Amino acid sequence: MKAEIISVGTELILGNILNTNTYYLSKRLWEIGIEVLYHTSIKDEPKFLEEALNIALGRADLLIFTGGLGPTSDDMTKEVICKTLGIDMELNKEAEKDIKDYFYSLNRPMSGNNIKQAYLPKGAQYLINEIGTAPGVYIENSGKKIIMLPGPPKEMKLMFNKYVIPLIKQDYIIKVQTINTIGIGESSLETILMDLTSSKNPTIATYPKEGQVDIKLVAKGYDEDKVDCLLKEMKERISGRISEYIYSYKDEKIEEVIVNKLKRKKLKIAICESCTGGLITSKLTKIPGVSEVLERGIVTYSNKSKVEEVNVNKTTLDKYGAVSEEVALEMAQGILEKAGVDIAVSTTGIAGPTGGSNKKPIGLVYIGIATRNSSYAIKSIFKGDRESIQKRAALKVFDELRKIL
Amino acid sequence: MKAEIISVGTELILGNILNTNTYYLSKRLWEIGIEVLYHTSIKDEPKFLEEALNIALGRADLLIFTGGLGPTSDDMTKEVICKTLGIDMELNKEAEKDIKDYFYSLNRPMSGNNIKQAYLPKGAQYLINEIGTAPGVYIENSGKKIIMLPGPPKEMKLMFNKYVIPLIKQDYIIKVQTINTIGIGESSLETILMDLTSSKNPTIATYPKEGQVDIKLVAKGYDEDKVDCLLKEMKERISGRISEYIYSYKDEKIEEVIVNKLKRKKLKIAICESCTGGLITSKLTKIPGVSEVLERGIVTYSNKSKVEEVNVNKTTLDKYGAVSEEVALEMAQGILEKAGVDIAVSTTGIAGPTGGSNKKPIGLVYIGIATRNSSYAIKSIFKGDRESIQKRAALKVFDELRKIL
Numbered sequence: 001m002k003a004e005i006i007s008v009g010t011e012l013i014l015g016n017i018l019n020t021n022t023y024y025l026s027k028r029l030w031e032i033g034i035e036v037l038y039h040t041s042i043k044d045e046p047k048f049l050e051e052a053l054n055i056a057l058g059r060a061d062l063l064i065f066t067g068g069l070g071p072t073s074d075d076m077t078k079e080v081i082c083k084t085l086g087i088d089m090e091l092n093k094e095a096e097k098d099i100k101d102y103f104y105s106l107n108r109p110m111s112g113n114n115i116k117q118a119y120l121p122k123g124a125q126y127l128i129n130e131i132g133t134a135p136g137v138y139i140e141n142s143g144k145k146i147i148m149l150p151g152p153p154k155e156m157k158l159m160f161n162k163y164v165i166p167l168i169k170q171d172y173i174i175k176v177q178t179i180n181t182i183g184i185g186e187s188s189l190e191t192i193l194m195d196l197t198s199s200k201n202p203t204i205a206t207y208p209k210e211g212q213v214d215i216k217l218v219a220k221g222y223d224e225d226k227v228d229c230l231l232k233e234m235k236e237r238i239s240g241r242i243s244e245y246i247y248s249y250k251d252e253k254i255e256e257v258i259v260n261k262l263k264r265k266k267l268k269i270a271i272c273e274s275c276t277g278g279l280i281t282s283k284l285t286k287i288p289g290v291s292e293v294l295e296r297g298i299v300t301y302s303n304k305s306k307v308e309e310v311n312v313n314k315t316t317l318d319k320y321g322a323v324s325e326e327v328a329l330e331m332a333q334g335i336l337e338k339a340g341v342d343i344a345v346s347t348t349g350i351a352g353p354t355g356g357s358n359k360k361p362i363g364l365v366y367i368g369i370a371t372r373n374s375s376y377a378i379k380s381i382f383k384g385d386r387e388s389i390q391k392r393a394a395l396k397v398f399d400e401l402r403k404i405l
Numbered sequence: 406m407k408a409e410i411i412s413v414g415t416e417l418i419l420g421n422i423l424n425t426n427t428y429y430l431s432k433r434l435w436e437i438g439i440e441v442l443y444h445t446s447i448k449d450e451p452k453f454l455e456e457a458l459n460i461a462l463g464r465a466d467l468l469i470f471t472g473g474l475g476p477t478s479d480d481m482t483k484e485v486i487c488k489t490l491g492i493d494m495e496l497n498k499e500a501e502k503d504i505k506d507y508f509y510s511l512n513r514p515m516s517g518n519n520i521k522q523a524y525l526p527k528g529a530q531y532l533i534n535e536i537g538t539a540p541g542v543y544i545e546n547s548g549k550k551i552i553m554l555p556g557p558p559k560e561m562k563l564m565f566n567k568y569v570i571p572l573i574k575q576d577y578i579i580k581v582q583t584i585n586t587i588g589i590g591e592s593s594l595e596t597i598l599m600d601l602t603s604s605k606n607p608t609i610a611t612y613p614k615e616g617q618v619d620i621k622l623v624a625k626g627y628d629e630d631k632v633d634c635l636l637k638e639m640k641e642r643i644s645g646r647i648s649e650y651i652y653s654y655k656d657e658k659i660e661e662v663i664v665n666k667l668k669r670k671k672l673k674i675a676i677c678e679s680c681t682g683g684l685i686t687s688k689l690t691k692i693p694g695v696s697e698v699l700e701r702g703i704v705t706y707s708n709k710s711k712v713e714e715v716n717v718n719k720t721t722l723d724k725y726g727a728v729s730e731e732v733a734l735e736m737a738q739g740i741l742e743k744a745g746v747d748i749a750v751s752t753t754g755i756a757g758p759t760g761g762s763n764k765k766p767i768g769l770v771y772i773g774i775a776t777r778n779s780s781y782a783i784k785s786i787f788k789g790d791r792e793s794i795q796k797r798a799a800l801k802v803f804d805e806l807r808k809i810l
Contacts, residue, residue, distance in 0.1 A: 013441050015432030016612060019424055022446075027420025036418050037453065041427075041444035048442065055460060176419070187476045187516035197478070205449075205479065207416045208557070216421070271704075277690020278683035281704045285682020286792055288758050296710035299676075299686045299702035301695075305744065309701065339710065353693050383511055384536055387691055388559070 001145075001170060003029055004038040004060035006052050008068035008077050009151055012041045021066045021156055028160065033170035033220075034062060044068060049080045061144055062168060067151035069134035071113040077148055078137060082121045085141050092120045095135045102133055127163040129155055138167055173224055177202070177231045178251040179215040179238060182399045186213050192241055202234050210388065211395040212254070247402050254398040255283045261405040262293035262343075270339035271297040272310050272331045274322065275349035275365055280394045295339045300331065310334030310346075323348050325366050325377040332368030333375055343404075344370045345397050351389045365393045369400060406439050406550075406575065409465035411457050412446040413473040413482050414556055426471045426561055437570060438579035438625070439467060449473060454485040466549055467573060472556030474539035476518040482553055483542060487526045490546050497525045500540040507538055532568040534560050543572055578629055582607070582636040583656040584620040584643060587804045591618050597646055607639050615793060616800040617659070652807050659803040660688045666810040667698040667748075675744035676702040677715050677736045679727065680754035680770055685799045700744045705736065715739030715751075728753050730771050730782040737773030738780055748809075749775045750802050756794045770798040774805060 005025050011017050019041060026036045037060060042048040049068070056063045068077030082089050096118035103110040120126055120137055127136030127149070134150035136159045147164055149156045181189065186208045190197065193215075197204050202219035215238065219230040239246060247257050262269055271281045271294075281297030284290050298309050303322055306312040311334040312327055320326045331346035349365030356362035363382045369375060378400065382392040410430050416422050424446060431441045442465060447453040454473070461468045473482030487494050501523035508515040522539055525531055532541030532554070539555035541564045552569055554561045586594065591613040595602065598620075602609050607624035620643065624635040644651060652662050667674055676686045676699075686702030689695050703714050708727055711717040716739040717732055725731045736751035754770030761767035768787045774780060783805065787797040 007444075013431060013444065014435055015428050015430070015441075016610065018428045019444075023417075023420050023423045025420070026418060030419055036420070037448060039412075039418065039424075039444070039446035043442065051464075059456070185513075185516075187518055190477045190518070191516060205415055206477065207421060208475075210557075210559075214421075216416075216419070218419075273683075276687075277695075277699075278678075278686030278702050278704070279690070281683030282681075282687040285684075285704070285706070286795070288791055290682075291706055294682075294704075294706045296706055296714065297683050297702075297704035298714075299683070299690070299699075299704075301690070301699045301701055305701035308743075309703075338713075351690075381512065384559075386693055388536075390691065 001034050001061045001168070002059070003034050003036045003062040003064065004040065004056040005036065006056060006063060006065045007039070007041040007151075008044060008049060008065060009041070010044045010074075013043050020153055021151065024153070024157060025064060025066070025160065028165075030174055030176065032165060032168070033172045033174045034168065035174070044074045044076070046076055046080045049077065050084050053081060053084050057144060063144060063146045064164075065146070065148045066156055069117065069136070069148060069150045071111065071117055071133065078119070078121065081146065081148070087121045087123070087139070087141070089119045090122050092118055092126050092135070095120060095126050098128060098135070099133050125167070127159050129159055131155055131158060136163065138164070172220065172222055173227050174218060174220050175227050175231060177217040177219075177235055178249065179217070179235065179246055180212070180248040180250075180252060180254070181215065181242065181245040182212045182247050182254055182395065182402070184213065184242065184245040189213055189215070189242065193238060196234070196237065199234065202230055204234070204238075211392045214251070247399075253287075254395065254402065256287050258398055258401050258405065259284060259287045259290050259293060261402070263289070265405065267293065267343055267405075268295045268339075268341040269293055270295045270335045270341045270344045272335040272344065272346040273297065273299050274301060274306070274331070274347055275351045276347045276390050276393050276397075277301065277351075279390050280345070280347065280397055283394060283398075295341045296335075298335060306331065310338060321360070323350055323360055323364060323366065325379060328366035328368035328377045329370070329375055330368075332370035332377075336370040336372075336375075342372060343401075345401065346370075347393055347397065349389070349393060351386045353386055363389050365389070365396070367393070367397055367400060369404065371404070406466045406573070407464070408434055408439050408441045408467040408469065409443040409445065409461040410441065411461060411468060411470045412444070412556075413449060413454060413470060414446070415449045415479075417446045418448045425558055426556065429558065429562060430469060430471070430565065433565065433570075436579060436581045436623070437573070438575040438577050439573065449479045449481065451481055451485045454482065455489050458486060458489050462549060468549060468551045469569075470551070470553045471561055474522065474541070474553060474555045476516065476522055476538065478518075483524070483526065486551065486553070492526045492528070492544070492546070494524045495527050497523055497531050497540070500525060500531050503533060503540070504538050530572070532564050534564055536560055536563060541568065543569070577625065577627060578632050579623060579625045580632050580636055582622040582624075582640050583654065584622070584640065584651055585617065585653040585655075585657060585659070586620065586647065586650040587617045587652050587659055587800065587807070589618065589647065589650040594618055594620070594647065598643060601639070601642065604639065607635055609639070609643075616797045619656070652804075658688075658692075659800065659807065661692050663803055663806050663810065664689060664692040664695050664698060666807070668694070670810065672698065672748055672810075673700045673744075673746040674698055675700045675740045675746045675749045677740040677749065677751040678702065678704050679706060679711070679736070679752055680756045681752045681795050681798050681802075682706065682756075684795050685750070685752065685802055688799060688803075700746045701740075703740060711736065715743060726765070728755055728765055728769060728771065730784060733771035733773035733782045734775070734780055735773075737775035737782075741775040741777075741780075747777060748806075750806065751775075752798055752802065754794070754798060756791045758791055768794050770794070770801070772798070772802055772805060774809065776809075
């Protein structure tokens with residue numbers, strides 16, 4: 001079954017709100033085995049809706065509309081679809097009662113135009129909205145399934161999961177296996193996997209994020225065991241070639257992997273940041289339960305704080321400068337000692353937009369790593385603006401931690 | 406000019422990523438006077454792209470494609486558009502040189518398939534990508550303007566603002582005045598501004614972001630002075646009513662305003678974070694030039710580090726607990742003394758998802774503020790998940806700093 005999602009709403013077209021409904025519906029539809037092919041967003045105007053409906057009827061079997069089911073005169077999704085398909089509308093007693101009950105439960109009077117919401121296409125299945133006033137609609141017409149859901153994401157999600165999924169679920173299974181990589185570029189990955197990328201089942205696609213690439217394998221079939229087997233085989237072939245770059249098979253963030261590794265090994269960490277300015281600590285502290293493993297973080301932004309907080313030698317600063325391998329090492333060793341942890345990392349660099357020189361260009365970052373047994377520093381040069389340089393330096397730290405943990 | 410935005414990318418259709426490009430482009434296009442009518446998203450496959458192109462040519466004058474300009478074989482936006490329109494492709498020497506220079510500057514070898522990116526439609530205008538390898542394209546064909554931009558949002562935005570806007574800007578002037586507010590909700594704002602919101606020129610719209618609301622005034626006309634005057638009058642009327650909530654008229658982040666105020670007053674700041682875990686320091690260090698004013702930041706995640714780093718009294722911790730007004734105050738006072746700065750802030754709270762109790766629920770956050778003359782603490786309870794609570798606590802700190810600076 002091929003699906004098209006049509007979002008009706010001027011606020012989307014004006015760029016006032018992000019279209020999170022389409023994002024959510026796409027993910028859920030793929031998960032239940034329905035192939036999504038198109039997303040369309042249009043203004044709240046009959047002619048655009050009629051046009052979008054006609055195009056979608058010509059190319060998809062399942063049409064999901066969101067938005068335009070409210071009580072005001074702008075809301076015309078049901079009305080235009082019925083007119084275009086030649087279906088009459090009629091008052092649905094059950095919907096009418098639910099809307100009245102809804103207002104009663106809120107202790108608020110029902111506005112007169114809310115009754116409009118209880119009119120549904122003749123022969124339609126009424127989809128209950130437990131947390132709002134806009135009923136959903138399911139109709140079948142000339143072999144096409146048409147679903148209308150309200151725009152507010154909370155209402156839409158609840159109704160989709162509870163009432164729509166049972167109506168459209170497929171026997172045909174589609175499963176997705178993610179492989180999260182770090183430290184290798186998209187084109188290098190493609191070169192290594194070249195002969196595999198023509199595979200039809202599973203298909204293989206690469207998705208670059210800043211400094212990382214996700215690989216997605218999508219397998220299809222009627223037999224769940226076979227689908228699982230197809231995914232497993234391909235996953236193993238790919239892993240065999242690029243294992244050193246893979247940090248997860250579970251669509252996780254790299255910092256989640258780091259926190260979990262630290263937890264499992266019962267290791268404590270401390271962070272001393274200069275150019276990344278707290279970004280590494282902040283990313284780690286977004287992960288629930290990090291307090292078991294993160295002892296402290298210090299942003300030694302000034303030279304004075306480097307000396308006072310983590311015992312960097314004043315002569316090292318004078319001789320090599322704050323952005324140097326030597327200072328990165330002393331920062332990591334200093335916070336390791338001070339916090340009494342098992343592992344410590346540091347960053348010092350030039351994030352820009354000013355402060356670069358020929359010898360020390362913008363983007364130069366030293367990372368220090370210290371453990372109870374050893375310590376070392378890594379030099380990198382990152383491209384991009386201030387934020388990109390900070391982000392990539394943080395990723396590099398996580399990649400390094402992944403390798404040593 | 407009527408515009409359609411077409412996003413090419415299987416990752417969008419699969420629900421792997423949110424379509425932030427369309428959101429951004431819609432907003433910017435309206436701001437420069439171009440009416441957006443449709444958003445379409447499709448898979449990375451030639452037949453879908455060809456179909457979307459043909460539909461868009463039939464209903465829009467300006468077609469903006471994003472995505473599918475990468476080096477891999479999936480990337481086929483340019484190729485399919487050229488084939489459909491009957492345009493040949495040729496190597497663009499300038500683009501080729503830029504791509505080579507890009508790899509040279511990264512000190513990385515250029516992968517063979519990157520050269521594919523330098524092939525552009527014959528007669529096209531080459532749009533430079535300063536921070537990536539995918540060139541943009543501008544072509545005119547049978548009275549339609551067609552623009553192709555890379556999918557990564559940073560590259561797309563930079564190229565759109567620098568190279569695309571001058572190519573599509575209208576004589577008809579549309580100007581936007583932003584009013585950034587903090588500390589007031591959208592519905593309260595709407596109530597205060599009720600009588601003004603029906604204004605047609607400028608129009609007034611409110612855009613809530615987490616914990617903040619931006620007000621956008623959009624004025625239109627052929628005479629620039631008149632447009633400016635309309636905006637200025639409305640800006641003054643609104644400012645008169647809600648001045649205490651306005652932190653900028655320049656569409657800035659609140660942290661930019663804080664850094665600039667500190668710079669102007671030549672004040673130094675230090676941050677001691679617990680529940681926000683480095684987020685405040687990290688947000689401040691994203692602002693260029695912050696090193697003039699930020700002395701250091703410490704994330705005292707453990708109780709031990711609160712005692713050792715910022716001299717919190719062990720008995721205060723035992724008596725009141727880490728999440729308390731008393732500890733927040735001692736943290737701020739402690740880092741003020743230690744760092745020798747003019748102003749210090751601290752946070753301690755329960756970000757969740759676990760760790761809450763009846764007396765100290767998830768979302769409870771104490772903020773400490775210390776200066777040379779005085780110190781005080783603020784208690785707040787924020788709603789939402791871990792990340793929302795951290796974000797809102799950071800915003801509250803910035804709002805408080807704005808008021809006292």
